[in-house]
Amino acid sequence: MPVISLKNVTHTYGEGTPLSVSAIENINLDIESGELVGIIGHTGSGKSTLIQHLNGLLKPTSGTVEVDGENIWADKKKIRSVRFKVGLCFQYPEYQLFEETVYKDIAFGPKNMGLNEKQIDESVRRAAKYVGLKPELLTKSPFDLSGGEKRRAAIAGVMAMNPKILILDEPTAGLDPKGRQEILNMIKSYKEQTGSTVLLVSHSMEDIAGIASKILVMNKSRVAMYDTVENVFSRASELEKMGLNVPQITRIFIGLKEKGINLDTDVYTVAEGGKRLLSLLKGGMA
Numbered sequence: 001m002p003v004i005s006l007k008n009v010t011h012t013y014g015e016g017t018p019l020s021v022s023a024i025e026n027i028n029l030d031i032e033s034g035e036l037v038g039i040i041g042h043t044g045s046g047k048s049t050l051i052q053h054l055n056g057l058l059k060p061t062s063g064t065v066e067v068d069g070e071n072i073w074a075d076k077k078k079i080r081s082v083r084f085k086v087g088l089c090f091q092y093p094e095y096q097l098f099e100e101t102v103y104k105d106i107a108f109g110p111k112n113m114g115l116n117e118k119q120i121d122e123s124v125r126r127a128a129k130y131v132g133l134k135p136e137l138l139t140k141s142p143f144d145l146s147g148g149e150k151r152r153a154a155i156a157g158v159m160a161m162n163p164k165i166l167i168l169d170e171p172t173a174g175l176d177p178k179g180r181q182e183i184l185n186m187i188k189s190y191k192e193q194t195g196s197t198v199l200l201v202s203h204s205m206e207d208i209a210g211i212a213s214k215i216l217v218m219n220k221s222r223v224a225m226y227d228t229v230e231n232v233f234s235r236a237s238e239l240e241k242m243g244l245n246v247p248q249i250t251r252i253f254i255g256l257k258e259k260g261i262n263l264d265t266d267v268y269t270v271a272e273g274g275k276r277l278l279s280l281l282k283g284g285m286a
């Protein structure tokens, strides 16, 4: 059974007004437990609207959202528990840090869940560890942290609720390449350690190629593709028509092949590209 299942989900902002916008249209989607799904698409394609449906922050204009086989809107009183099960980390989450200390900020969610002091403490420390925040930072004001540390503290606040499904909206936005890589590594190891399902919205093909097990491509309010990384990136020309690109390294390999060099183009990360080129060179010299 899929952990998330959307059936004919449409969301229209400002329905019935002259300004109404159909942000997502007729979405049908099943996400299996344990996947790490990278969500890509042009600005305005509906990515943020889509993910806000998964924890009941937005309600479909029509259609149903199921988590663990249950329609999340079947009983309004249960929506709170859905928000704990499906942890959503917004874009630029550091703007939502507001407590006196980092500790209190990370503890906010677990406290809301009604955990006791000891459980809250365990959750905070475990989450800080997941994101690589040193224990001594926990007593600091969030405003004394660096940009990257603030981002990690905010993500830890969602991880601290121990969600079965973790969703992050552009978690690497605005970070330098090193900061981006740190966040991506951390998300990957969180997933491996907890076995949770992770959905990650990103602008960067490179980011997604390195960690995702599946890619969801949004285009003009609809799901254009939902498939393995290989299958999605093999449709380079279709992606291009949507204003999207396969990773740079993949483009280089496609370019080399077009120039007549005999190689496979299923290369999505620079590390893998390097390996392939090296073995090609060695092969050539032998």
Ligand SMILES: Nc1ncnc2c1ncn2[C@@H]1O[C@H](COP(=O)(O)OP(=O)(O)O)[C@@H](O)[C@H]1O
Residues within 6 Å of the ligand: 013, 014, 021, 022, 023, 041, 042, 043, 044, 045, 046, 047, 048, 049, 050
């Ligand atoms: N709160 C809102 N009110 C009205 N329109 C919105 C709102 N949020 C997003 N939209 C519109 O819905 C569409 C999809 O937006 P969004 O889900 O934010 O896409 P993405 O995250 O892919 O950039 C866009 O046309 C956007 O302008």
Ligand SMILES: [Mg+2]
Residues within 6 Å of the ligand: 047, 048, 049, 169
């Ligand atoms: Mg968005």
